[in-house]
Amino acid sequence: MEAAESTYFDLRNVRENLQEAKLDNDDVDLQSYLKCFNELNKFFTLIGNIFGFVSSELEGKIQILKDFLNKPDEAHNFLTVKKMIDFEKEHNLLQKDNYISGSRTLLRIHRALEFIQAFLKAINGLKEDEGTSGPCIDAYNCTLGNHHPFFIRTGAKLAMYTLPIKHELMLRVCGSEDEIQKAEEILPETLDICSEIYDRIQRIYSERNLLSLP
Known part of the structure; x- marks a missing residue:
């Protein structure tokens, strides 16, 4: 019997899945x-x-x-980032009306990864009693904020001012002091893997001139 999934954040799952996502040909699963x-x-x-x-x-x-990956007749075209993008380019699907592009969708997730990476890196450098709102706003301004309209940027930054100090935030997401310690021990390594995956996907899109997909 499989263990029930924890309701708290587990950085080990992030690290393990990022490791498994790395493929030999500089692709991403x-x-x-x-x-x-x-x-x-x-x-x-x-x-x-x-x-x-x-x-x-x-x-x-x-x-x-996930829906693309769950379609028996199409899943093989979406197993990796390169396969998905090349398939959609070859079949002129990127600009097709009434088609939800996997490549365009992934690009939005990819941009979110840049923000998450920057925010977690900032948290890693804080003392336990230091606030997280300033570093979070800085991370947002340099990443996701560049892709959001003014009203979303304004609302997001106002909300970020309510973020707690580092220890309180970590306790909220990890659930216990023991889990906080485990997360902090593997955070630097996880950030390195995260950066590698981000750079891979960035290169894949850049080589195909798709970083500015609308």
């Missing part, structure tokens, strides 16, 4: 990548309504890509 984001999305959900704008968007986009 899509299913493992999405499993990683299921856990990362839990992080934002546990923080509260502050990150509702990130969490709700991620859930919808993750489900779109």
Whole structure:
């Protein structure tokens, strides 16, 4: 019998799925990548309504890509990031009306990864009693904020001002002091893997001139 999934954030799941997402040909396994984001999305959900704008968007986009992977006749075209993008380009699907593009959807998730990576890196450098709102706003301004309209940016940053100090935030998402310690021990390694996956996907899109997909 499988153990019940924890309601708290488990950075070990993020690390393991990111490791499994790395393929030998500089590609990224899509299913493992999405499993990683299921856990990362839990992080934002546990923080509260502050990150509702990130969490709700991620859930919808993750489900779109899962639906592609669950279609028996199409799944083989969406197993990896390269396969998906090349398939949609070859069949002129990126600009097709009434078609929800997996490549476009993944690009939005990819941008969220940049923000998550920057925020977790900032948290890693804080003392236990230091506030997290300033570093979070800085991370947002340099990443996701560049892709959001003014009214979303304004609302998001106002909400971020309510973020607690580091220890309180970590307790909220990890659930116990013991789990906080475990997360902090593997956070640097996880950030390195996260950066590698982000760079891979960035290169894949850049080589195909798709970083500015509308």
